Amino acid sequence: MTIRESKKKWLACGVGLLWFLILLWPMLGITPDGLEFGNTLKVFGYVAVAALIIMLFYQVQQAGRLEAAERPLKAVGGAIQAAYEKTPTWMVLAVVFALAVIYPLLTGRYAHDVAIQVLVYVCLGLGLNIVIGLAGLLDLGYIAFYGVGAYTYALMSLHFGLSFWLCLPVSAFFAAIAGCIIGYPTLRMRGDYLAIVTLGFGEIVRIILNNWMALTNGPNGILSIPRPEIFGYSFRSLSSMYYVILGIAIVTIISVYRLNYSRIGRAWEAIREDETAAELMGVNTFLLKLLAYAMGATFAGFAGAFFAARMKFVGPESFTFLESAMVLAMVILGGMGSIPGVILGVLALVALPEVFRELELYRMLVFGGVMTLMMLVRPAGIWPAKRVGRRSEEAE
Amino acid sequence: MDDKTPILELKNVVSAYGRIQALKGISLKVYDGEIVSIIGANGAGKSTTLMTICNIVKAVSGDILYKGKRINGVGSDVLPAMGLCQVPEGRRIFPRLTVLENLDMGAFFRTDATGVKEDVERVFDLFPKLRERSRQLGGTLSGGEQQMLAMARALMSRPKVLLLDEPSMGLAPLLVKQIFDIVKEINSQGVTVVLVEQNANLALQAARRGYVLETGNVVMEDDAAKLLANPDIRKAYLGE
């Protein structure tokens, strides 16, 4: 980096900080009692010092001064990479699987709870990944299917006493039907029009859940939903529930993997890349798009049924737009269309707020900031899918 | 500026779309007042050359000199005010602006309202068709009219150097001839023209000198007449 460029960066940093001060001061400093500067300068001081340290570090790193420190790290990275590339995939998977299986033995309750959340979101993320990552349909109301799944299990088990294992496919089936209902009128729309319509559908489902007292008990939600049982063994403890969702997640991962490399998966990708061309090549876009909605919804249905069993309670608060946005964020952040990417995205977005729990009130602030930052650093996601065509300008 | 310094010069310019190198070291010179044609097959890098000059595609290395000054990295939006103006491939008129508004956009950086008004009249004289259509939306014009509008819009900035990309594309032969006549007319008013064309025959007939591009390299440069006479060229680009 030349001195001129470096100067430019420092200037940009300075202007940014100045701008930040201008934006911050009115919020903190103007009070009915008069103008005040102390508070603002304190907050600004922290931010400025942090920014300058980061800048300094960045400059030093760019200037190559840190190479000495980086070299061993890079060597280790290289060694790991070499080892990773030599190891057959099945071995890596076996290690991951083994870790997942013994996980509850090593950890406490809270970690189980977080792990369960992660796995639930893995199912949701992979389901949404079919709709958005493979078929390229932007869906902002995905959480509605999750809600349908959850309420299906809750109602079936309470009113008809059906077991969890029987309800699991039934929930998925109902969610898939909901997927088709939502999918049908939206098939003619594209892009952002689709986004707002799916958002609208998601809201409609939530409002109905909140208001149809006779069926859903409205805002009170449904209480005392039974936990799953098998041959008289009840999955009462958190760690046993962990194994249930682990099983569901593995089934989901395998099915999505198979779908991904099937004829249908290729057809979806064709639709994503160029719908008109796909149609001209004889792909039945109408049916396939509907199928994408239905398949995506199916996995959300599984996750929903589990969610109801795990919480023993379902209420409409769990199925808001923000939740849809969260799942969407996981998929995009991880890397659309790639299974490990989605899993990484879920890990990042579920684990981060939990890690930040210590920050209390600053938790969501940091979360939002990190989300933007991650997109700026890796716009294609943490682990982009291989088959997604790389845009030339993104190449490194 | 003496006659020896070219008004526009490229020295060993390399540019790339991501990892794919599009220009592998182009050097060319354009002197004040001439018409220079750049010919070549599809994908030879002709349009990329113009886009690189205007900094839409970033030059990775090499120098782009305009009036002897290095203009690498100068913002695309600054160049028209310096007298360097491009009519890009596919015309790219603003479809939901009227013809008059399109022309106004051409003179965006200019602040002399009366001068702009005069120039509108001047280009209407040059392209009388446009005067009839001045209140129509750009997107409703026919292909030939759009080409005329694109050129007229470029003229609104009173360019010193006009970069013309494929003005003949998709036009009927009669129209093509008309367009080339106008190019010569513009040139005779003192505007230097760089003409990128697939229609090598017409382009070389109109130009004083020519460059032949192949896969991102200049493979030949000469007077237009000599290029026209070159049997290799005739075989490769003129279909003989």
Add this chain to the structure above:
Amino acid sequence: MKRLLVLAVALAALGLFLAGCGEEKKADQVLKLGTMSPLTGPYAADGNDIRQGAEIAAEVFMEAGGIPGYSNIEVIPQDTACDPKQAVAAANKLINEKVTGVVGAYCSSSTIPASETLAEENIIMLTPASTNPKVTERGLPYMFRTCGRDDHQAPAAVKFMKDVEGVKTIFIVDDKTTYSQGLAEGVAMAAKEAGIEVLEHDHVNQGDKDYSAVLTKVKAANPDLFYISLQNSATGALMVIQARRMGVTAILMGQDAVYHPKLIEIAKGDAEGMFCTFGAIDKDAPSYKEFLTKYKAKSGNEPGAYSAYSFDSATAYLMAVKAAGTTDPVKVRDELLKLDFTGASKHIKYQENGDSGSNYTVYKIQDGTFTPYWNSLTGEKY
């Protein structure tokens, strides 16, 4: 390369995570008390009151001598965001932190699933704000409630309407939360029994700001009394302002969730003459005055609606632990049931099911403050 790096980082993070979670923290001599309340989201205001109430209770208790055998009382606040899922996560987090008692949560829909989780580990939970009857009606031995119950509040409100104000017709609006709707239905039912005509029972949604459509209906129906059952004091204020501006002349009546100084601060003159039911807090009682000075001194702001309840919940728990000399839930429960004291909010005596009884009082907003107006237990005006 970069991808591998990401993988490495992810693995490292996971490892750290595992290590952090697996680590058993040494039990030191600090009593850990958790709080659960919505610290973010639309109900953050009330959630903050709850957190502060418990924190100040711990401080006050320490200053008064603390608990023998414990060097300190640590309050660990957790955010529920009024979302069941986050509430359960918060409960699990608190279990991991080895708390022995929890004050919270705010929304009944958070309290119920969180209490199920806490019950698995026999942790005592005292809610200062969840008034839904279901909270204490599920047979959980360690669930206590310091505030009143909706099914006591509704009859009290209706009794007031009939006996004191002589109301013949009412219009009810709620905002479709577990709490607000449950209460509104209770009021509707009690009103019918009491011979008051319910002209209409309408609903608005949470997050709405514009109530003009429903208020136009109120105006057209012209009831004697307009009963406002909303989850939040600020939305209550919006409803009051808009109602008066629309020209609704009916008597306005709200409930405990809109009972908050913010209601008056926002609605200003429009709130004058409005009635609210709230658990009787005797502001002249020495226990309340003591609480008020300490609360103001420590937090720097006025206590909110649930601050006193939260303060009392925490105090009750700490007193029980002190009396039991241990945090063993069975013993602490016994001590909690034995407690009989006057707190900042009311006289507290827990019953076998965990309730502490309701003593709803009707307050009237006069000259910019809530003034006690009518006591539902005695049936007399103050």
Add this chain to the structure above:
Amino acid sequence: MDFEFFIQQLINGITLGGVYALIALGYTMVYGIIQLINFAHGEFFAAGGYMGVILISYLASQGLHPYACLAIALVLAMGYCALLAMAVEQLAYKPLRNASRLAALLSALGMSIFLQNGLMLTQGVYDKAYPTEITSGGFHWGLISVSYMQIFIVALTASLLVGLNVLVFKTRIGRAMRATAQDKVMSALVGINSNRIIAVTFAIGAGLAAAAGIMVGLYYGSVSYTMGFVPGIKAFAAAVLGGIGNITGAMIGGLIIGMVEIFAAGYISGEYKDVFAFIILIGVLYFKPTGIMGENVDDTRV
């Protein structure tokens, strides 16, 4: 009586629709120029509301006339939000201009969460009360009542809309905005600095949102840090309903959504009013996939 009821609801609908329209304009302008659903737009609206109450309280304490306070606060808050929007654009959207549109969408979502929580941290979790005395009062005819504030909202909305239309269709900068929206490369080639135009667009959109924020604060009496979310979604729906990218469309869309909501609440049921709003939206888009005023979008743009 029934007629009066109808008229009153109509007035309510126009007021609410006006607010939605002002917010929707920001969405539609930003979308028109860089095809980005700017999720942070609702937060500009909330920030404007807060800035309004901060400034009005401060100016009032300095002894200024209430109307002068209001006018100055309105201008300053619009300016503040314009600066805020430009900062957000520069930081979170500009680096992603060439990345996939979903990346920018997510970045916007992150910014929305960030700003909302920033507002919470600086302004506290409690709702802030507006000094409503400035604009209290109104007309009453029988059952119908129109407050001065409603008249003020409609008047200000209308004048801002007219001003915006003049700006976009009659001025140089407006032409440049339209040109940039239609073809960014070409507009650069004729000498338009598209980055600057985009920044200006963000600034104008946020300024309008700030005006809406102050009006909402005055009309409803308070502001809260979560206030941007729900109107944000409604305004987004309004922008799409009208044909996203189209200014007149956003106005019409805002009015329709406001009207549908009010009339659904007034005549059918309060709790399902949003369902009706969304059903209308879906219905319109089903029969006219590009919205009421929308032109056919080029397939490649999606």
